[in-house]
Each structure stands twice: as C-alpha cells, then as structure tokens.
Amino acid sequence: MRLAENDPIQNEQTGGAEPPMIELAGVTKEYVKPSGEVHTVLRDLHLRMAKGEFCSFVGPTGCGKSTTLGLIAGFEQPTGGTVKIQGEPLQGLNKQAACVFQTDNTFPWKTVIDNVSLGLRLRGISKAEAYDEARVWIERVGLKGFEKHYPHQLSGGMRKRVALAQCLIVQPQILLMDESFSALDVHTRSLMENELLTIWEETSASVVFITHDLEEAIALSDRVIVLTAGPSATIKGDYRIHLPRPRNVSEIRFDPEFLKLHEKIWNDLRDEVMISYEQSYQSR
Amino acid sequence: MSNLISPGSTASVEEVSRRSEMRAKAVKRRFRNLALQAAVFVLVVGSWQLLADWKIIDPFFFSSPKAILLQIADWFQNGTSQGPLYIHFLVTFEETIISFVLGVILGVIAGYALGMSEVLSVIFGPYIQMLNALPRVVLAPIFILWLGLDMSSKVALGVTLTFFVVFFNAFQGVREVDRNLVNNALLLGANKKQLAFHVIIPSALTWILSSLHSSFGFALVGAVVGEFIGATKGLGFLISQAQGAFDTTGVFAAMVLLSVTALIADWAVGCLEKRFIAWRHVKQE
Numbered sequence: 001m002r003l004a005e006n007d008p009i010q011n012e013q014t015g016g017a018e019p020p021m022i023e024l025a026g027v028t029k030e031y032v033k034p035s036g037e038v039h040t041v042l043r044d045l046h047l048r049m050a051k052g053e054f055c056s057f058v059g060p061t062g063c064g065k066s067t068t069l070g071l072i073a074g075f076e077q078p079t080g081g082t083v084k085i086q087g088e089p090l091q092g093l094n095k096q097a098a099c100v101f102q103t104d105n106t107f108p109w110k111t112v113i114d115n116v117s118l119g120l121r122l123r124g125i126s127k128a129e130a131y132d133e134a135r136v137w138i139e140r141v142g143l144k145g146f147e148k149h150y151p152h153q154l155s156g157g158m159r160k161r162v163a164l165a166q167c168l169i170v171q172p173q174i175l176l177m178d179e180s181f182s183a184l185d186v187h188t189r190s191l192m193e194n195e196l197l198t199i200w201e202e203t204s205a206s207v208v209f210i211t212h213d214l215e216e217a218i219a220l221s222d223r224v225i226v227l228t229a230g231p232s233a234t235i236k237g238d239y240r241i242h243l244p245r246p247r248n249v250s251e252i253r254f255d256p257e258f259l260k261l262h263e264k265i266w267n268d269l270r271d272e273v274m275i276s277y278e279q280s281y282q283s284r
Numbered sequence: 285m286s287n288l289i290s291p292g293s294t295a296s297v298e299e300v301s302r303r304s305e306m307r308a309k310a311v312k313r314r315f316r317n318l319a320l321q322a323a324v325f326v327l328v329v330g331s332w333q334l335l336a337d338w339k340i341i342d343p344f345f346f347s348s349p350k351a352i353l354l355q356i357a358d359w360f361q362n363g364t365s366q367g368p369l370y371i372h373f374l375v376t377f378e379e380t381i382i383s384f385v386l387g388v389i390l391g392v393i394a395g396y397a398l399g400m401s402e403v404l405s406v407i408f409g410p411y412i413q414m415l416n417a418l419p420r421v422v423l424a425p426i427f428i429l430w431l432g433l434d435m436s437s438k439v440a441l442g443v444t445l446t447f448f449v450v451f452f453n454a455f456q457g458v459r460e461v462d463r464n465l466v467n468n469a470l471l472l473g474a475n476k477k478q479l480a481f482h483v484i485i486p487s488a489l490t491w492i493l494s495s496l497h498s499s500f501g502f503a504l505v506g507a508v509v510g511e512f513i514g515a516t517k518g519l520g521f522l523i524s525q526a527q528g529a530f531d532t533t534g535v536f537a538a539m540v541l542l543s544v545t546a547l548i549a550d551w552a553v554g555c556l557e558k559r560f561i562a563w564r565h566v567k568q569e
Contacts (some may be wrong), residue, residue: 039301075467087473093517101464109486119472170472 018065019087020048021173021206022072028080029067040232041067044081047225047235049206051173056209056217057234058269059105060225060276065210071176072208073097085174098167102183105163106151112138113147115162119170122204137165140199164196168203175205182211193220193249201246214269218261219249226268229276237268340505347533355537366517366525375517376507377545379435383442384503391447391499392492395454396484407454416448421509428514438515446499453495457488493557500549508542519545 026046030038041064049055057065071083074094083090098119099105106115117134121127138147141161151159160180167175181189197220200207210218211276218222218241226237241258252258329349335341336348343351346350359369366372398405398412424441431437461484511520519538526534 042435073467073471093470095473099468101468102464103464105464107465107469107483107486109489117470122469122473122475122478122482166468166472223329 021051021086022049023084025084026081027083029079030079041230043232043234045234052204052206053223054200054207054209055223056211056221056226057225057227058211058214058217059233060229060273061212063230063233065226065227066178067164069176069208069210073099073176094174096173097176098170098172099178100163100180102165102179104159105166106159108151111148112143112151112162116165116169118166133169137169141165148188156184157192158207160184160192168199172205175207177207177209179210190250197247197249214262214266215253218258219247219252224265226265229272229279236272237265239265240272314404345532347536352540353531353535356540359537364522367521372519372522373541376511376519379438379442379507380495380503383439383506384446384500387443387446387499387503388450390555392454395451396458399455399458412466420444424510424513433514433516438507438510441510442503445506446500449495449502450492453491454488457491458484461487489560493560496553499551500553501546504546
C-alpha cells in the first residue's frame with residue numbers, strides 16, 4: 001500500500017540518503033521549580049523518525065510524553081541537545097507540523113468550513129479557493145452537510161474530525177497527536193482510529209502519536225516508543241510493529257501477532273507504570 | 285407493509301399532539317410570567333398612588349405616580365422651565381453615547397495591549413488599580429474646571445467610568461484565551477495580526493460584550509453626575525434644577541426618563557451582543 005522508499009526500516013538501515021524527518025539528538029528538558037530546584041522531565045533522548053513513519057509514544061502518567069511532543073512542535077525549547085527537522089535544527093515553531101490536541105482544536109466562533117479552511121486562509125489563499133479545498137476535506141472526514149454548523153452543535157467525535165481536517169488541509173509533513181482520542185467514548189474512538197489510518201495512508205505525513213493506551217499505540221503504529229517513568233524520563237524500548245497495512249483497528253486486536261507484541265511491550269511498560277505508582281504513593 | 289405504516293403514523297400523530305401540548309405549555313408559562321411582572325408593577329405603583337392620595341406619605345416629598353406622569357406629559361407638550369425637553373434628552377444621550385464609544389475603544393485597546401504584553405501589564409498594572417480605586421465622582425469638579433460647563437467635561441467623566449469596566453474585561457478576556465487554540469493557530473501559520481483577529485479578539489469578545497451592559501450604565505452615570513455638578517443642559521441638569529426648586533415631582537419625572545433611556549440602551553447593547561457572538565446563540569438541534 002505504502003511506497004517502498006517510505007519504509008522507515010529501510011531508510012534507517014541504509015543510513016537514509018535524506019536526513020530523518022524528526023531527529024532528537026540528546027534532548028533534555030529541565031524546569032526550574034519556584035523553590036529553585038531543577039526538575040528534569042526528559043533526559044538525553046535519542047531518536048530518529050523517518051518520513052511517513054507512524055510513531056507512538058507510550059509511558060506512565062507524567063513521564064513527559066506531552067513534553068516530547070511540545071518540543072517537536074516547537075512550543076518549548078529543549079534545555080539540552082537539539083531537535084532537528086529534516087536535518088535542520090528547529091528554531092521557534094515547527095512550520096512543518098500540525099497538531100490535534102486532547103481538548104478541542106476547533107475555534108468555537110467559526111463554522112466547520114471556516115475552521116477547516118483556516119490554515120489556507122492564514123496562508124493568504126483566497127476564500128473561494130480555500131472553501132473549495134475545505135469542502136473536499138470535510139467530505140473526506142465524513143462531515144458533508146455540516147459545513148455551516150458551529151463546533152458546539154457537533155458531537156465530540158465530529159469535532160475531532162473537524163480538527164483532523166483542519167490539520168491535514170495544510171498538508172503538514174508532521175502530524176502531532178496529543179492523546180487526541182482519549183476523551184472519546186470507546187466506539188467513537190475505534191471509528192476515529194480507523195478513519196485516521198485511512199486518511200493518513202493517502203498522505204505522506206509522519207505521525208507522532210502520544211497515548212497512554214498501549215493497544216491503541218500498537219494497532220495504529222509502525223513503531224512504539226516506551227518511555228521510562230518520570231522524572232528524567234528517557235527511552236526504554238523501541239519496537240517495530242510489522243503488522244500488515246491497511247489495518248482494521250478493531251479486528252487487529254485479536255491477531256496473534258498483535259497479542260505477542262502487546263505482551264512483549266507491556267512487560268516493559270508495566271515496570272515503569274509500577275515505578276510511577278510507587279512514586280505517586282510516596283509523594284502522598 | 286400496512287401494519288408497518290400504521291404504528292408509524294399513530295406515533296407521528298402522537299408526536300404532533302405532544303408538540304402542540306408543549307407549545308401550549310410554553311405560551312401559558314410566558315403569560316403567567318408577564319402577568320406576575322405586571323402585578324408587581326401595579327402593586328408598587330398603586331400603593332404609592334394610594335398612600336399619596338390618602339396623605340399617609342407626604343406628596344410634597346414623595347410626589348405620586350399620577351403627578352409624575354402629568355409632569356412628563358407637560359414637559360413633552362410645553363417644554364420645561366429650561367427649554368424644550370428633547371434638547372435635554374438629546375444632550376444627555378449624546379454625552380452618554382460619545383463617552384461610551386470612547387471608553388469602550390480605549391478600554392479594549394488598553395486591555396488588549398496589557399493582556400498581550402507582560403512588560404506593559406507589570407509597568408501599568410498598579411497605576412491602573414490605583415486610578416480605578418479612586419471614586420470617579422471627585423473628578424467631576426476637576427473636569428468642569430478644565431473643560432468648562434459644556435459637553436466635553438461630561439464626556440471625560442463618562443470615559444473614566446466606562447474605560448475601567450471595559451479594560452478589566454478585555455484584559456481578562458485576552459488572558460483567558462485557550463493556550464491550545466493559540467498554539468493551534470500558530471502551527472497553522474498565523475502571524476501576530478492574524479492571531480489577534482482570528483483567535484484572541486473573538487475569544488475576548490465574550491468578556492468584552494458582557495461588560496458593555498454595565499459600562500453603558502456607567503456612561504449614563506458619568507453624563508448625569510457631570511450635569512448635576514455643573515451644566516446648562518441635560519437630564520441631570522433638569523434634576524438638579526427641580527431639586528433646587530423643591531420640585532420632587534420634577535426629580536422623579538427626570539428619573540423616569542433616565543431609566544427609560546437606560547432600558548433602551550440595554551436593549552440596543554443586547555442586539556449588538558447577539559450580532560457579534562452569534563455562534564453562542566445558535567441553538568443545539
């Protein structure tokens with residue numbers, strides 16, 4: 001289904017003629033607490049992500065998954081190491097990225113079509129042209145007929161679809177997803193996961209998917225990164241998911257290969273979750 | 285097939301009757317509320333009239349609803365002792381509108397600037413708090429000394445009153461903008477100006493518009509208090525003249541006119557609000 005040169009594994013093995021889409025080179029993030037203590041969130045992260053790779057980050061609560069995403073997006077700057085996008089060190093906001101947040105992305109004072117076309121309008125594209133393109137995306141995410149609705153007239157799942165269309169219309173090289181589906185109910189969620197895969201397979205975007213749900217991570221990704229428990233979290237495991245695509249998210253969970261992977265990664269993740277639990281008990 | 289349709293059609297008949305029942309109930313509720321509102325009015329005004337008629341309260345000090353109405357009618361027909369009524373009305377209205385508009389514009393600009401800039405808010409924050417703590421009425425004599433007895437001194441007073449209400453709301457509105465929405469717009473390629481117009485101002489507008497109701501009231505207070513202290517025209521001036529002549533009925537009549545003005549203004553602001561935050565008023569279907 002996907003082009004061979006987009007195969008992340010091949011790229012990494014040949015060293016990659018082109019630089020990786022995202023590279024974290026010894027990235028460390030520290031905060032100075034009001035008490036003057038230095039709190040290390042992330043320590044010495046090394047990671048290379050190929051173009052078109054779907055990569056999930058899992059880890060116990062508070063391990064710095066979202067901080068990692070914030071660093072890639074350029075919302076925050078690392079205190080050590082560099083974030084490189086296509087070989088270039090990232091300065092300021094990441095212009096190649098779009099982000100679907102956990103809470104709403106949609107602007108409540110804009111209709112669906114205005115929300116979706118916003119990225120194009122901000123780039124100075126005429127309203128008529130932006131609307132035409134937006135209609136295509138609205139149809140692609142299955143919201144045809146809702147162009148003139150305001151976000152609060154839509155359900156949570158529909159708002160996520162708007163958010164997805166809003167991000168993808170600008171054809172980002174990198175799609176960031178910060179626990180994007182975690183606020184949805186189970187059924188809507190698996191629907192949205194399938195939809196995401198279908199749409200993503202037509203694009204060449206790399207995806208950074210933050211989640212606390214290991215099953216979701218495995219079902220969607222090419223690669224699952226397990227982070228250690230915070231503070232000063234780092235990468236504990238890096239797993240390739242060789243399940244065939246296209247995938248059906250709700251069925252793939254019963255695949256024996258899936259179960260094997262799940263067990264393997266969970267063994268890694270469980271220890272970290274236990275550490276995280278103990279820490280939260282001790283701090284109480 | 286036929287037995288499939290019939291339960292459907294009975295259900296729709298049921299639905300129609302239920303809907304009309306609901307509508308009838310809503311109408312009934314509306315009438316009841318209106319009737320209760322009218323009853324309160326009749327009770328208060330009626331007992332005032334009766335108490336004045338029976339001389340339980342002194343009509344010289346308390347006047348009576350009938351006398352007030354007659355006074356207003358007389359003003360409309362023959363003008364006041366200080367010239368035609370509409371002139372006073374227009375002057376007060378003009379002062380109010382000008383100080384409202386100026387106060388809102390200045391308040392929004394200052395609120396936006398200080399809300400966006402940490403440095404500006406640190407520098408000017410304490411001074412604004414200090415000025416706001418000052419009872420604005422004490423400024424009226426100063427403004428009259430500086431700007432004279434005509435309109436500008438009243439406008440100045442009205443602006444100092446409206447500015448702060450709008451300013452604090454605009455400031456808070458800008459501060460409360462959802463971080464995610466800002467980040468989202470920035471990632472989608474917004475520059476500073478676009479961020480302001482697409483995200484920050486629409487988001488702060490809810491706050492600003494809710495302050496307009498009270499700030500219009502303050503603009504009216506500014507105009508009337510200013511006229512009260514020193515003026516040659518306006519409803520406030522009319523009140524102070526009536527007070528000087530121990531004409532309680534005149535004072536009350538001017539008060540009634542003022543409250544009618546305030547009500548009309550409140551309604552106009554309400555319309556403005558509906559226009560600008562239409563997205564909030566679209567009913568869930």
